[in-house]
Amino acid sequence: MLDLAINNLLSPIVLSFVLGLFAALARSDLSVPEAVAKGMSLYLLFAIGFKGGVSVADHGIDPRLLGALVAGVVLSFGLPLIAFALLRGISGMSRTDAAAVAGHYGSISIVTFVAASSVLSDAGIAAEGYMVAVAAAMEAPAILSALWLVSRGSGGGRMTAELWHEILLNGSIVLLLGAFAIGMITGKDGLDKIASFIVNPFQGVLCLFLLDMGLIAGRGLRQGSSVLDRGAIGFAVLMPLVGAGAGLALGMVLGLSTGGVLLLMVLAASASYIAVPAAMRVALPEANPSIYLTLSLAVTFPFNLTLGIPIYLAAARMMTGG
Template sequence: MDQILSLAGQNLLSPVILCFVLGMGAALARSDLTFPEAIAKGMSLYLLFAIGFKGGASVAEHGADLRLGMAVLMGLVLSLLLPFVAYALLRGLARGVSALDAAAVAGHYGSISIVTFVATSTLLQARGITFEGYMVAVAAVMEAPAIVSALWLATRKGSASGSKMSPDLWREILLNGSIVLLLGAFAIGWITGERGLNEIAPLIVTPFKGVLCLFLLDMGIVAGRGLRNSRGVITPGVLAFGILMPLTGAAFGALAGLALGLSAGGLAVMMVLAASASYIAVPAAMRVALPRANPALYLTLALAITFPFNLTLGIPLYMALASTLTGG
């Protein structure tokens, strides 16, 4: 417990987290602080490219083997499985939520938050803790399968008369910009290796933490506005789900990481991936696939409740547990 509290204290006092807190506080206070959409999009693209490239270079340095394939397969299984867990938990805690809305929410909790992944990798590196480079590939694989599970749930419960597995949806899933950029940068980093990383280090290494701080400042603003405008949507049961589901997902991630024999850092990352919720790829797909689902519910849950919980308390908890479980 002392280790968890110590990590939480260090995490809360890091520039990355304090920038997020600043943004959320500004939004709740109704400040006019904002980022132009183009700049926010540019920062997102930068972070995806940087983390993907560095992950690919790490795999090139250490070599790809059966462990990479097994880790990717495990990520795929988790992404398909977790929506069923989320659906059952939400329906149990918040009986007023419709089957359609529960299915839409479930899809978000089977996918991942790439920003939470980036923040975790940054905090691990700050503490000198390494993790397997191929976890970037696992993160990319876990973006989309949960959408399929969510649509199956919606159809199975007979509440998705407006849902459709259309060509537009498959294009949204397979060619989602975040997935394409993350995997593409990973491939480039893998091909060029350490030489390529050294060539562009001034772009993707040195300014990385500064850009991450600004990006999380913007995300804090967005999350704060979501909380401010979510009156009547976030009931006690829904709020409980937004905190209990990441803890449940992290438990599944821990079991998967231990089965794979991941290092302490890799186990922490796997727990974070399973504990996070998408607020970029999945909402875009849900707008196409389940247009009758309530975006105020699934966006507020993912971005304004689970995301802040993971950043402030979840990540230190997962890191401490990973260290304990691996003896690291």
């Protein structure tokens, strides 16, 4: 596990993130134009969705796919309840802020998922292609859990038409599922036609994207440190381990491969910083974005990227014998 952790820390994608983090903390004027960052995000979502669809087309649909989808939805609904209880127990956060943060930890970080996929590829470990569909299924249920948690108190989250639109037609979900469908329909022949676009440049684009993520995380640490206590920061490191443990248990029950178990662990361990923040702005405008964005992007994301993924892969290998 130590060798894997060192190799992961010294990989181009992690070092690119570290470079961005250092630049932001050192107050460098290095920046990635917003349009470029958006373009890279679209590229990564399309590439991972398309390749997942091709994998399913080659492998075929089986009961484990449906089981994995159900497991993903259960995790997305259930993990915010655990996260909320932990936050209320170890931090001084208000009910509304704790619920908003909890919602982030039931949803997923697609970039962490992509990074874990890259680690598997480098290690020559295969994974079920339908895990991309599981990732998409885990985006939205956590938002509903967060609103339910608030509704039990005095806050009263708002289920408006605008929020339902944000949940069901979120751009990342639409693109990920759409690319997945295209990959399933066109299969390996379709992949061969555009391999030079979505296979060969993938690692380089991921490095640049993580450079931008490092810049954003560094700025978040500078701006959000004043509103976070030690309990909240401790939660942002503890909760990924709790989620990964739940993902490991369900992955073993489903009989997933070593790669599939790892990806389910990563999905359960990651925290959203795209879909859920957008929904929280609509549903819980009184929640403090400096809290939930800093915890998910500036604490949990770097932890998963540098230490979490090697730990999860070692656990998946030990439990599956892979």
